[in-house]
Amino acid sequence: AQKITQTQPGMFVQEKEAVTLDCTYDTSDPSYGLFWYKQPSSGEMIFLIYQGSYDQQNATEGRYSLNFQKARKSANLVISASQLGDSAMYFCAMSPALQGAQKLVFGQGTRLTINP
Amino acid sequence: DTAVSQTPKYLVTQMGNDKSIKCEQNLGHDTMYWYKQDSKKFLKIMFSYNNKELIINETVPNRFSPKSPDKAHLNLHINSLELGDSAVYFCASTYLGADTQYFGPGTRLTVL
Numbered sequence: 001a002q003k004i005t006q007t008q009p010g011m012f013v014q015e016k017e018a019v020t021l022d023c024t025y026d027t028s029d030p031s032y033g034l035f036w037y038k039q040p041s042s043g044e045m046i047f048l049i050y051q052g053s054y055d056q057q058n059a060t061e062g063r064y065s066l067n068f069q070k071a072r073k074s075a076n077l078v079i080s081a082s083q084l085g086d087s088a089m090y091f092c093a094m095s096p097a098l099q100g101a102q103k104l105v106f107g108q109g110t111r112l113t114i115n116p
Numbered sequence: 117d118t119a120v121s122q123t124p125k126y127l128v129t130q131m132g133n134d135k136s137i138k139c140e141q142n143l144g145h146d147t148m149y150w151y152k153q154d155s156k157k158f159l160k161i162m163f164s165y166n167n168k169e170l171i172i173n174e175t176v177p178n179r180f181s182p183k184s185p186d187k188a189h190l191n192l193h194i195n196s197l198e199l200g201d202s203a204v205y206f207c208a209s210t211y212l213g214a215d216t217q218y219f220g221p222g223t224r225l226t227v228l
Contacts, residue, residue, distance in 0.1 A: 033215045039157075045206060045219035052215070089157060095215075102210065103172055104151075104217060106159040 002027045004092050004107035012113045013082050020067070021077040021110050023092030032096050034075040035104065036066065039089040048090075051075060079112075087114045119143050120220035122207050128226045129197055136193045137223045139207030147171075147212045148190040150182060153204040153222070165190055166212050197227045 003026040013019045025034065036048040051059045051066045059066045067076040075094075079086055089109045095102040120141045129135050141148065149172070150162040164172035165184040179195040190207060207220040 035216070037219075043204065043224070044221045045208075047216055047218060050215050091159065093159075102213075102215065102217065103161050103164070104149075104159075104208075105161075109157050 002029070002032070002094055002096070002105045004094055004105055006090075006092055006107035006110050008110045009108070010111045010113070012115060015084060015114050015116050016081055018078060018080045019082050019086075019112065021079075021090050021092075021112065023075045023077065023107060025073050025075060025092075025094050027094065027096070029096040032094055033102070034066065034068065035093040035095075036064070036075075036077045037091045037093060037106075038086075039091065039109070040085075041088070045091075049077070082114050084114050084116060087112060120207055120209055120218055122205075122220040122223050124223060125221065126224050126226075128228065130228055131197055131199060133197050134193070134195045135197060135225070136191055137205055137207075137225070139190045139192075139220055141188055141207075141209040141218075141220075143209060143218065145209040145211055145218075146187050147210050147214075148184065148187075149208040149210075149217060150190065150192050151206040151208060151219075153206060155203070159206070163192075194225075197225075199227050201225060202227045 032053045034051045038046045049061045063080045065078045092107040093104045147166045149164045153159045163182040168184045181193045184190045204222045208217040210217045
């Protein structure tokens with residue numbers, strides 16, 4: 001069974017600072033995908049970034065990067081130059097990289113607050 | 117252009133009633149999902165359909181019945197609603213075997 005753990009229930013960061021949101025995972029699948037989603041107060045789930053377990057390089061998407069450390073089973077999200085609009089819940093998720101439907105397993109989420 | 121849409125956005129109803137939530141995607145995807153987000157924000161998969169065929173069916177009470185009339189639509193019907201069914205229900209879609217799922221805006225169901 002897969003499990004995602006996000007140990008930071010809440011984080012407070014000053015605007016323009018970089019922030020790291022922690023995510024550790026547990027799986028026995030030989031290959032898998034790791035995801036981060038953002039949920040603002042309006043409620044929608046916004047896909048941010050994806051990392052495949054066999055990808056050699058860390059994924060980046062604009063101000064978002066995923067710090068993937070396979071041996072430590074961690075997939076931390078780094079947001080550079082934080083903005084007020086980054087205040088939201090952030091969810092780490094994973095799925096097995098198999099043929100067929102991908103069942104996302106989510107962590108508990110981290111509520112990020114950016115202070116002006 | 118809305119990629120994944122859900123109706124209604126809010127649904128308030130009494131215990132014991134039957135209600136439906138509809139989902140439509142215009143991304144051309146062939147696989148759709150229902151997730152439930154509880155009051156503690158925890159998200160859990162419920163069902164998945166691929167080309168109108170049920171392919172994931174998690175441990176969900178049989179009061180919940182999904183139905184996919186075509187690959188662009190996935191509906192969720194709930195019979196005999198209970199207080200514990202109060203949650204936000206998200207629809208998502210993707211291509212079978214693809215990595216990223218795209219979510220709808222959610223439907224907040226409140227059972228009184």
